Amino acid sequence: MAVPESPDPVASATSPDTARPAALARWLWFVAWLIVAIVVVGGITRLTESGLSITEWKPVTGAISPLNEAQWQAEFEAYQQIGEYRHITGPAGMTLADYKFIYFWEWAHRLIGRIIGLAFALPLAWFWIRGAIPSGYKPRLVALLALGGLQGAFGWFMVRSGLSEEVTDVSHFWLSIHLLTALLTLGAVVWTALDFGRLARIPDARAPRFGRLAWLVGSIVFVQLLLGAWVAGLDAGHASDTWPLMQGRLVPEFDMSRGFWWALTHDPFLIHFLHRWWAWVAVAALIVLARKVRPFERRASVAIHAAFGTQIVLGIATVWTGVSLWVATAHQFVGALLVVATAWGLHIVGRRR
Template sequence: MAQKRSIFEEVGGEARPVSVPTPGLIDRGTAGARRAIRLWLLLIFALVAAMIVVGGLTRLTDSGLSITEWRPVTGALPPMDAAGWEAEFAKYQASPEYQLQNKGMTIDAFKSIYWWEWGHRQLGRVIGLVWALGFAGFLVARKIPVGWTGRLLGLGALGGLQGAIGWWMVASGLSGAMVDVASYRLATHLGLAFVILGLTAWYVLLLGRSEGALLQARRGREAKLVSLSTGLMHFAFLQILLGALVAGIDAGRAFPTWPDMNGQFFPADAFYVPGRPVWAAFFENAGLVQFIHRMAGYLLLAFGVVAFLKGRRSTHAATRTAFLAVICMMALQVGLGIATALTAAHLHVAITHQVGAILLWVLILRARHLSQYPIVGSIREGTQ
């Protein structure tokens, strides 16, 4: 009996195989070692975050000027014997900070501040080494994804610049004009640290998904949320710089009251700095600097509320959760700021406030990333 033929089959022809599209064509040949690079960047992120915290402790313990020389290589080794400690102490005794502020300090007291600054610098060397070994390894193995070489090289360049700025900052306190580092140099140093931290976090977020997935996600980009989160990111960065100015002149210890400032809304003599022009008060007058930092904090919180109200209307659950995390952390950070003022920048409270700034910074970047590359949820699974 003859076998029946399909009415759609070509007469006299053989059946042709059906062509099935191959997934992942966008990423083929360009993916590199995305997962390994992401883990490497996560390590760098953790080290940079630790560097910021140790730097804050170095500042709060007045240890930043204990090492009076910049020796990027030979300075990695601390004094190894009594003679070495005596030599380091003698260099510090010749510094303005010792002469004007710490006259009579014992060598044991000097060791305690020396270790903070040495640890801060040593951590910087470790970060540089981790970056250099990782970058060289991925480059030689040709595992860096297409378009990522410049980004990763840029991180290393910023790290090198940060080391130079760190010494530029320290040098301002060794010139004889002051017994602390210049506040605007401290703000530059901390600001660049947060730039490096932010770029590293952004790269980690990008590497969490394939290029194809990112291209697909970008089609659902929520432009208004991207704009709001970008503005929030810039405002938060400005507030971080203002916080560095406060720390640079110990303004946080000058007005241990809230919501007023020693009984006044606006501090008296806010624009007065002995022997300096009026503009210098914005950097050197403790009352004015802290007042600006407080007002900026309130405005940032208000901006955060606006961004949250917009973010909670997102069609994507992950994006809504990201903006909720931002506003919660922002409220906590305001509370920590108030506690820092009321305790006159107590060591533990002040450093917790700085850790809060790191967390808030990363959460804002994450909310911006999810606005730019939303994760599409599933109604069936309840993730939308």
């Protein structure tokens, strides 16, 4: 979540009559909750194996789903050419009705992405024309727009990685890039919304710093999110349905035959193990952050504690339920809320510095 150099406090707004930081803050909070929504729907898409159901990227015309049986059949036939159908869903007896179910989730995921693009680009243009953007923030808002576009491109690269006849799933590397870009965008949007909210209250406020504590906490949480994305991409949640032990032992057996680095990035048992125990490193870092924040904003401290506490409980429940769809979806939802709470806490620490 890079932030611009602290603007001159005298030049924090383009004009007292035109700058609208409060309106900008409300707009960005709306966009942030849309991003949370797309992360949740993306999780459902992954958990229902729906991500490869649409085999083409049509940024405009793809917003309309098939309207008649002939169009549905054409989409289904395109899906039947890929490895997922040939080796998994086809032999399992997938029908057109089954296909329509997975198509819906991928289509909904892409539709929300289009809505987010419009919800960001159109108000940005309006605020820009009206001169409502405080000095120093235009480059950041343009960067956020570009990051959103990049997110869409990463999503397509992820889908494309699973469309050949030889593979049956998307690359977990592309899945992690796609998800982490969404969460990075979420954190950056929240940080900027908080900037504008503060400018609305304190017109000469300087931008908070992203200091050493922010880098430390951010890096630890990033690793946990990365491991979680790899768990999702490799279906590693199914590596164990027990907690705290895996395979009846604390450290499970994993494949080292191709070297440690391959195991670290590909073995589902090792990645699942690391994700469940690195979580406690993240908890420790977030407790430190919450304690730093508490004297200045108790609500943010409570939000951080509530987010990571709920996330831990949902993570264990996901394991115990054998990756139940709605428990795992709730786990991803609270993960997005944890990013929001962390950005809030780091923003407060950055102000106080």
